[in-house]
Amino acid sequence: MTRPAERDGPSPITGPGARREPSLHQLRLFLVLADELHFARAAARTAMTQPAFSQQIRALEQRLGLSLVDRASRKVVLSPAGRDLVPEAWEVVTAMARLRRRAESCARDRGEELRLAYTPSIGGDFATRVGPPSKASAPSASSPSTPSHCTRA
Template identity: 45%
Template sequence: MDQRNPPVELRLLRYFVTVAEEMHFGRAAARLAMTQPPLSQAIRALEDALGVALFARTKRSVELTPVGADLLPEVRRLLADADALRPLAQSLARGEAGVLSLAFVSTADYGLLPSLLRDFGARYPGVRLQLTEATSDVQIEELVAGRIDAGLVIPPLPPRHAAALSYLPIAREPLVAALPADLATQLGQGAEEWADTPVSLQELAPAPLVVFPRRLAPGFYDIIMGCYGAAGLTPRIGQEAIQMQTIVSLVSAGMGVALVPQSLRNLRRTGVVYRPLSVEGPFVETGLVWRAAEVSPVLAGFIDIVRAHGATVPATWFALKS
């Protein structure tokens, strides 16, 4: 700090505003519960600190100088900001204000995410959300690097980060088949956007499979491949895409079929129909992950919202097999 230009005390600024409002040192001193001489000395100290005259004084009157008049609204603004610091700090401590940086997998965008954001926004309207769509692997790297606060991911998760992260399962939903409408018609499924008539993997096997690349979504990829394997089938990979919207669009274009979470029925595309699988399951899980040692009040509030949704699977870590 420059000792030649010490910071101006808020106390002196409050004195200045009071004198400016009263235009009388005696009345201003009475409002401030002090005597007039210390108030006059304080105003002179403020003028000395600022290097300008704020008041023009005579024996009979006190008036603001042009500089004082121009400075008055700025001082009032500064004091209002200072007065707001305490309630802001209390709101931050309660998690009622601040910023939450949240990433999410594309599958969460069509069922889980909107309800979480709606509930969180209703309870914490003063919190600003920064949302980023990313695959699970990217989210983990961003989380470990401290660039996001939490992420909605699909396990399994890399074991090298398990000790530093916490994971809370949120939702577990079955996979359904997304297939081109013309293929559904050929299979006798009809072209309704959604029907309860199940389709078997044997019926889907001749069609190319549109899927996430394994390197980006190993958990989701392995669930799908395990489903085919359990049926004694080896799927023919037609196309790979890193966003669920793109996968469904490729299905709409007749590039193949896809297995997607049931909530993806909310993603409507012309020429795409969704059908349940004839086998029980498989299921895909979505959970919240965050740095275990860094839970801010804002993040704690979001975790409470997540817990309120209720997990349907045990809160355990799922590690990648080496």
């Protein structure tokens, strides 16, 4: 596997700092907070308690080494860094959604089952949103050929 040319320097997969990267869950929570600009509403929207939601945002700030939210007043205001990182967070979250869709497509094209494991902390309705495939979307096990983007490793 070759890495893209724009990635010069240490590997983002195994290089220094790889363990300090934010989780996808934390990025999703940050995006909800950026949308709501209210901790309690954002927590409710993600089916979390407000203290647990706040802890995840603080953990994200610690991993990134900067403040995403100005907490000086009663209202939530994104810090300049927080505003700058919203588009980047959206890119990561949407890229992961594309990756998941591609994997599901490959699994369907191969007539294989895609199994997803998750912890309850990623959201109470995750299993319902993903759910089992419907009969219409699940091809027969004798799927003709595997598209070139879905070759087995």
